[in-house]
Amino acid sequence: MSESHRSEFIELRKWLKERKFEDTRLVPASFPGTGRGLMSTASLQKLEGQVIISLPESCLLTTDTVIRSSVGPYIKKWKPPLSPLLALCTFLLSERHAGSQSLWKSYLDVLPTSYTCPVCLEPEVVDLLPGPLKAKADEQRARVQALFAASGGFFSTLQPLFAESVDSVFSYQAFLWAWCTVNTRAVYLSSRRQACLSAEPDTCALAPFLDLLNHSPHVQVKAAFNEETRCYEIRTASRCRKHQEVFICYGPHDNQRLLLEYEMLVRHLPTADKQVHRKISILKDHGFTGTTGHLLRDGSAHMGWPSLTKRMLCCWVLGAISSKFDVWMGRAVLEATHGSQALVSGNRALVSDMKEGKVSLMSQLSLVEALRMEELRILQASAEILSSSLAPFS
Numbered sequence: 001m002s003e004s005h006r007s008e009f010i011e012l013r014k015w016l017k018e019r020k021f022e023d024t025r026l027v028p029a030s031f032p033g034t035g036r037g038l039m040s041t042a043s044l045q046k047l048e049g050q051v052i053i054s055l056p057e058s059c060l061l062t063t064d065t066v067i068r069s070s071v072g073p074y075i076k077k078w079k080p081p082l083s084p085l086l087a088l089c090t091f092l093l094s095e096r097h098a099g100s101q102s103l104w105k106s107y108l109d110v111l112p113t114s115y116t117c118p119v120c121l122e123p124e125v126v127d128l129l130p131g132p133l134k135a136k137a138d139e140q141r142a143r144v145q146a147l148f149a150a151s152g153g154f155f156s157t158l159q160p161l162f163a164e165s166v167d168s169v170f171s172y173q174a175f176l177w178a179w180c181t182v183n184t185r186a187v188y189l190s191s192r193r194q195a196c197l198s199a200e201p202d203t204c205a206l207a208p209f210l211d212l213l214n215h216s217p218h219v220q221v222k223a224a225f226n227e228e229t230r231c232y233e234i235r236t237a238s239r240c241r242k243h244q245e246v247f248i249c250y251g252p253h254d255n256q257r258l259l260l261e262y263e264m265l266v267r268h269l270p271t272a273d274k275q276v277h278r279k280i281s282i283l284k285d286h287g288f289t290g291t292t293g294h295l296l297r298d299g300s301a302h303m304g305w306p307s308l309t310k311r312m313l314c315c316w317v318l319g320a321i322s323s324k325f326d327v328w329m330g331r332a333v334l335e336a337t338h339g340s341q342a343l344v345s346g347n348r349a350l351v352s353d354m355k356e357g358k359v360s361l362m363s364q365l366s367l368v369e370a371l372r373m374e375e376l377r378i379l380q381a382s383a384e385i386l387s388s389s390l391a392p393f394s
């Protein structure tokens with residue numbers, strides 16, 4: 001359903017037009033599976049390298065924008081220098097506080113008000129995440145908390161800019177919102193270097209409107225800043241029909257997207273595999289040490305949440321069963337896969353029970369439930385593949 005009639009999107013269009021961006025081929029819309037995204041109003045034919053969106057430099061929010069703004073002089077003075085990420089977060093919070101006075105109001109008004117990034121989840125929800133994701137969530141939370149704690153001194157220097165206490169403008173909750181905004185929405189720009197910022201890579205830019213594009217692993221895109229047109233351009237090699245959602249591919253760096261990648265690995269199992277030895281060596285790198293006993297111990301339910309990576313790599317190896325080694329490894333992994341399915345089903349049931357008791361955590365628990373469902377489907381698919389691969393040997 002198109003959302004272009006909503007007042008915030010009408011304002012955003014005006015704002016973009018003032019900055020020389022006009023595009024009638026893409027409109028904001030809400031989709032049943034992916035939520036808010038961009039819909040094509042015309043058929044986008046498969047044309048190698050066709051530009052689907054071209055956003056002028058003036059619309060991009062980069063550290064240049066930050067340095068030129070009211071917080072710029074404070075950033076320039078602060079030692080040791082701020083990281084580019086902290087500079088962007090500071091700007092977002094300062095502009096959000098400025099409200100209707102902000103030049104970026106039209107963009108800020110369409111940003112999500114809350115996020116379900118692992119760092120925002122309640123600890124009791126994080127505990128329900130699959131093991132590897134929980135470890136990443138814990139690490140991410142520690143990193144963000146440390147960054148916030150280390151930034152208090154700088155935030156206090158900004159007091160002359162605000163009528164209210166900087167503690168409320170730059171509260172931890174506000175900081176989390178800004179951090180998640182940058183982390184979930186920024187596009188990659190080739191590195192620049194601001195003399196007044198730390199040497200960490202300065203590669204993030206917020207790209208209003210363009211950042212409404214959702215991810216699909218099934219499309220091929222190229223995204224880059226075009227030095228000639230001075231626009232950030234996305235080119236696609238994928239077809240999109242009229243009134244359908246237009247996707248881009250965010251790449252391999254997004255945690256949740258990694259699950260989707262595993263699914264693709266299952267679907268694209270090779271029928272004949274010439275690289276089985278190489279794959280076995282990869283398996284070993286991932287903890288399968290090469291004897292049945294080790295494999296069972298490592299891959300069975302005893303270890304809690306067996307890593308999906310290991311399981312998927314096993315399936316990959318078993319795309320061609322060429323030796324006895326493959327057969328016993330396959331059987332052991334199949335057994336472990338069945339054990340994991342039971343564990344994942346149990347965890348999912350636990351999440352469903354919790355949802356009934358904790359209405360306030362509903363959206364967070366729904367996310368965990370979706371992840372667990374995904375995990376279950378992957379395990380079921382793995383078990384099916386393994387069973388059929390092993391059938392000739394039983």
Ligand SMILES: C[S@@+](CC[C@H](N)C(=O)[O-])C[C@H]1O[C@@H](n2cnc3c(N)ncnc32)[C@H](O)[C@@H]1O
Nearest residue numbers: 033034035036037184185211212213214215216
């Ligand atoms: C760059 S924004 C894309 C626009 C976003 N949906 C919005 O409403 O502002 C990235 C965020 O969109 C959501 N997203 C992107 N691709 C998705 C997908 N395929 N399915 C569900 N949510 C998706 C995730 O919350 C992600 O953090």
